[in-house]
Amino acid sequence: xxxxxxxxxxxxxxxxxxxxxxxxxxxxxxxxxxxxxxxxxxxxxxxxxxxxxxxxxxxxxxxxxxxxxxxxxxxxxxxxxxxxxxxxxxxxxxxxxxxxxxxxxxxxxxxxxxxxxxxxxxxxxxxxxxxxxxxxxxxxxxxxxxxxxxxxxxxxxxxxxxxxxxxxxxxxxxxxxxxxxxxxxxxxxxxxxxxxxxxxxxxxxxxxxxxxxxxxxxxxxxxxxxxxxxxxxxxxxxxxxxxxxxxxxxxxxxxxxxxxxxxxxxxxxxxxxxxxxxxxxxxxxxxxxxxxxxxxxxxxxxxxxxxxxxxxxxxxxxxxxxxxxxxxxxxxxxxxxxxxxxxxxxxxxxxxxxxxxxxxxxxxxxxxxxxxxxxxxxxxxxxx
Numbered sequence: 351x352x353x354x355x356x357x358x359x360x361x362x363x364x365x366x367x368x369x370x371x372x373x374x375x376x377x378x379x380x381x382x383x384x385x386x387x388x389x390x391x392x393x394x395x396x397x398x399x400x401x402x403x404x405x406x407x408x409x410x411x412x413x414x415x416x417x418x419x420x421x422x423x424x425x426x427x428x429x430x431x432x433x434x435x436x437x438x439x440x441x442x443x444x445x446x447x448x449x450x451x452x453x454x455x456x457x458x459x460x461x462x463x464x465x466x467x468x469x470x471x472x473x474x475x476x477x478x479x480x481x482x483x484x485x486x487x488x489x490x491x492x493x494x495x496x497x498x499x500x501x502x503x504x505x506x507x508x509x510x511x512x513x514x515x516x517x518x519x520x521x522x523x524x525x526x527x528x529x530x531x532x533x534x535x536x537x538x539x540x541x542x543x544x545x546x547x548x549x550x551x552x553x554x555x556x557x558x559x560x561x562x563x564x565x566x567x568x569x570x571x572x573x574x575x576x577x578x579x580x581x582x583x584x585x586x587x588x589x590x591x592x593x594x595x596x597x598x599x600x601x602x603x604x605x606x607x608x609x610x611x612x613x614x615x616x617x618x619x620x621x622x623x624x625x626x627x628x629x630x631x632x633x634x635x636x637x638x639x640x641x642x643x644x645x646x647x648x649x650x651x652x653x654x655x656x657x658x659x660x661x662x663x664x665x666x667x668x669x670x671x672x673x674x675x676x677x678x679x680x681x682x683x684x685x686x687x688x689x690x691x692x693x694x695x696x697x698x699x700x701x702x703x704x705x706x707x708x709x710x711x712x713x714x715x716x717x718x719x720x721x722x723x724x725x726x727x728x729x730x731x732x733x734x
Contacts, residue, residue: 436448
């Protein structure tokens with residue numbers, strides 16, 4: 351019996367070792383698949399295939415501008431992306447779009463394709479190469495790779511307009527994705543009827559604020575706070591009025607501000623009772639986020655609420671929530687923010703409670719409002 355037990359023990363050890371090895375290979379190869387996806391986007395394969403039932407490899411190569419010398423490389427990239435179901439390979443080297451391909455098509459409206467463009471581009475890939483040094487020294491990887499400029503300084507430099515637009519399109523898409531599905535719809539996750547003035551801090555082109563105002567009704571006013579060039583690019587008709595926010599131009603106020611500085615007096619005078627932030631505070635260090643929260647508290651009505659919409663990183667030891675239903679991996683996104691933005695990262699619920707608690711706020715309610723996001727309602731702690 352003893353030899354058999356030892357043999358079984360060795361078999362168990364080999365199985366465990368292979369399983370551990372497989373986890374490492376998955377981590378390595380994820381980078382390679384991302385690079386292949388970047389090739390598809392650069393060559394505009396989703397757009398070429400969008401309205402086609404199928405195309406031969408030769409037709410697809412010609413439409414993508416692939417040279418004769420590049421045909422072998424091109425086919426191998428198409429083949430592996432088809433193996434991972436980003437498109438379909440049919441017999442005789444023929445390719446067809448599938449649901450994933452169609453999600454990647456870029457048009458006027460923000461799509462998953464814009465989000466991919468933002469994530470898989472040379473400036474951000476250069477930042478990933480600097481991550482070891484950034485981790486060792488506590489710097490921002492993007493700044494290490496780009497002469498000290500963090501991502502939001504870089505996108506304001508002349509010549510980087512395309513990078514900046516990709517970011518705004520990506521964030522608009524991510525808002526739409528974040529509110530898809532969920533245990534509670536946005537309109538049911540908060541008592542919007544009591545909101546008379548909603549301010550979205552770092553609200554980009556208004557995708558989130560427009561949805562909140564639509565929930566709150568015609569009596570609600572809105573304040574959109576962001577950088578000047580972002581506000582200049584807002585499409586009021588296409589973003590706000592398209593969602594039923596009537597007379598949007600008259601009900602909206604745009605405020606350009608540096609959020610680490612006290613907010614403009616006009617905000618304090620506006621009577622803000624509902625303050626919204628979606629995936630915004632996570633882009634800042636704990637110290638800067640706490641400072642921004644203090645500025646928020648200074649302009650918020652005494653009985654006002656802060657609505658924080660975030661994807662929550664699992665608490666230590668929790669491996670059952672590594673990946674959300676839409677494929678978003680909160681822990682990995684936390685590293686993406688750490689590497690690219692001026693500090694910060696997605697946080698756990700416990701970390702959010704500690705941060706808000708330090709500035710006098712407590713959690714009133716928590717709802718899942720999308721396949722990967724939660725709405726947290728914060729109010730001032732009552733004095734005893």
